[in-house]
Each structure stands twice: as C-alpha cells, then as structure tokens.
Amino acid sequence: MPDAEPSRRLRVGMKLDKYRLVQRLGEGGFAVVFQAHDTIEDRSVALKVPDLSSDSLQQSFDDVQREVRIMASLSHPNVLPLKDARYIDGQFVMVFPLGEESLNDRLSRRMARTASVDYIRQMTAAVAHAHENKVLHRDIKPENFILFPGNQICLTDFGLARNQTRRHRVSASGTLGYIAPEQAMGKPTLRSDVFALGLIAYRMLAGVLPEYPFEPPLPSYAKFRKGLHQDFIDWVRKAIDPTPSKRFRDAVAMNNALKRIRNVITTKSTTAKSTRRSTRTAA
Ligand SMILES: Nc1ncnc2c1ncn2[C@@H]1O[C@H](COP(=O)(O)OP(=O)(O)O)[C@@H](O)[C@H]1O
Ligand SMILES: [Mg+2]
Numbered sequence: 001m002p003d004a005e006p007s008r009r010l011r012v013g014m015k016l017d018k019y020r021l022v023q024r025l026g027e028g029g030f031a032v033v034f035q036a037h038d039t040i041e042d043r044s045v046a047l048k049v050p051d052l053s054s055d056s057l058q059q060s061f062d063d064v065q066r067e068v069r070i071m072a073s074l075s076h077p078n079v080l081p082l083k084d085a086r087y088i089d090g091q092f093v094m095v096f097p098l099g100e101e102s103l104n105d106r107l108s109r110r111m112a113r114t115a116s117v118d119y120i121r122q123m124t125a126a127v128a129h130a131h132e133n134k135v136l137h138r139d140i141k142p143e144n145f146i147l148f149p150g151n152q153i154c155l156t157d158f159g160l161a162r163n164q165t166r167r168h169r170v171s172a173s174g175t176l177g178y179i180a181p182e183q184a185m186g187k188p189t190l191r192s193d194v195f196a197l198g199l200i201a202y203r204m205l206a207g208v209l210p211e212y213p214f215e216p217p218l219p220s221y222a223k224f225r226k227g228l229h230q231d232f233i234d235w236v237r238k239a240i241d242p243t244p245s246k247r248f249r250d251a252v253a254m255n256n257a258l259k260r261i262r263n264v265i266t267t268k269s270t271t272a273k274s275t276r277r278s279t280r281t282a283a
Contacts, residue, residue, distance in 0.1 A: 068085040102144070124258055181212065214242045228266065
C-alpha cells in the first residue's frame, strides 16, 4: 500500500495529477472534500480525500476500500456516482460529480412543500436502491445528500455503510440527531436507515428535528401536517416509530408505500408548478 499523506496538508491551488484544488467544500470526521478542476476535461468535480494518517481519528484503508466498492456497486439517478478512485502522489482520492450544496445547507433556506416532497421521493428511492442491493447506509442525514441542478438530489457518503449479509454490532455509528434508538444502542438494521430517512422528512416539513425518545407529541406537529394528505402523514409517522418492528421493514417497502399514495399534498400551493423530477443523472 502506498504511503498515505495526511489530507490536511492539501491546500487550495495545489494540483493532484490533473485536478487543481479550487476550494474546500466540507469535511466529516474522516475526509476532506474539495471542489477541484479537472484540467484535462475542463470541468469541475468533487474530490473526497480520506484521512489515512496514523494519528487523529483513524480510518483504515480497508474502510475506504469498502466505501469505494459499495459506491461502485450502486447505480441509481439518486445515488452519487463514483467517477474514479485511486492514489495520486500517495494520496487516495475519490472523484464525484460536483453538486451545488448539501441538503443540510439547503435546509437553512425556505423550501416549498412541493419541493420538499419531491426531494423526499428521490431520497427514499436512493435508500431503497441501496437496500435492494443489501447495503445498509447507517449515516442517513441531510449532510450526506447532495443537490444538483434540476431539483435532483443524490445520496453519498457510504463511509459507514456495510453489506447486510453479516450482522454488525457497533457502539457508536451514525451521527446523533438522525440516529435510530436501536442504532444508538449498537444494533443498526435496515429499519434504522428507514427511521433516519423518516426523520429527515419530518424535519423538512416541520422545520424542526424531533428528539429522543421520539414519542408524541412531536414538535411543530401542526406545521408538519399542514396541507398534507393523511396517508402521507401516516407514512412519515410509520417510518419514525421508536419501535423498529412497527416501521417499514426496509426502504424498498417504504418506497413502494410512498408510490401507492395517490395524493400527498391536499391544498393547492399558489406557487406550485409541479416539480417533476429530472430524469437526468448526475454525471
Ligand atoms: N459531490 C459533492 N458536491 C458538492 N459538495 C459535496 C460533494 N460531496 C460532498 N460534499 C460536501 O462535503 C461534505 C462531506 O462529504 P462526505 O462525502 O459526506 O464526507 P465525510 O465522510 O467526511 O462526511 C458534504 O456534507 C457536503 O457538504
Ligand atoms: Mg458525510
């Protein structure tokens, strides 16, 4: 394995092979993400550089390889496509299409209900695709959904994801906030991803995030349900039931249930031009 340079030595303006680092976009616990310019293709990309340095919060090459292989195995308009993954000058990089911002950034500004519902449909389809492929994401949260032009949204950051074939017990995975109670206890299942997804939907529609133990009365419930059909309200509530067995068994069932709901929004929004999902893929 080549030597891994600590990613914090990377600087804006630096070149990694054909990629010139333009600006830092964000960082989670284990990686830095840069906007970069592909000087051969003359277009912008996002470069994710995992921190493989031996000090600080360590993640092993095995973890990064797992993340890469899981992302490479998925193909869906709402899952961020991995364009490339390799070492450049001893530095491991993952290359993705560049998005506009994360859903977390977007949530600081007002969002029309039709737009929220359209995003929720795409996000559910993305997690359903992962579950269909036996991939448990384990870190479903607004920071890990990236927005693209045409109201397209893509799921990314499979850094904590696992293939579902083996049982996994972990003490602290995911991020407090959107983490299901059983996952916080170290037992994440597909139903934990369902919970996190439901919680994001609630947060998008109510403007606030419910907190543990997620029992009624939920915060801003009146605002949450305003203009929504009862079937859709029930769909969100089923996803965020504190008892895992009462939720959808996985995002595939959750997605199928959503597709069966004929009317999601009951009141006509004056600004609402139907926000049909773009069929374009992020590439
Ligand atoms: N393709 C992308 N386009 C634009 N911004 C991105 C992209 N990928 C990631 N980001 C930004 O970088 C942040 C961290 O990326 P992520 O893949 O979640 O890494 P980490 O594993 O460090 O959390 C995201 O929350 C988002 O703000
Ligand atoms: Mg992340």
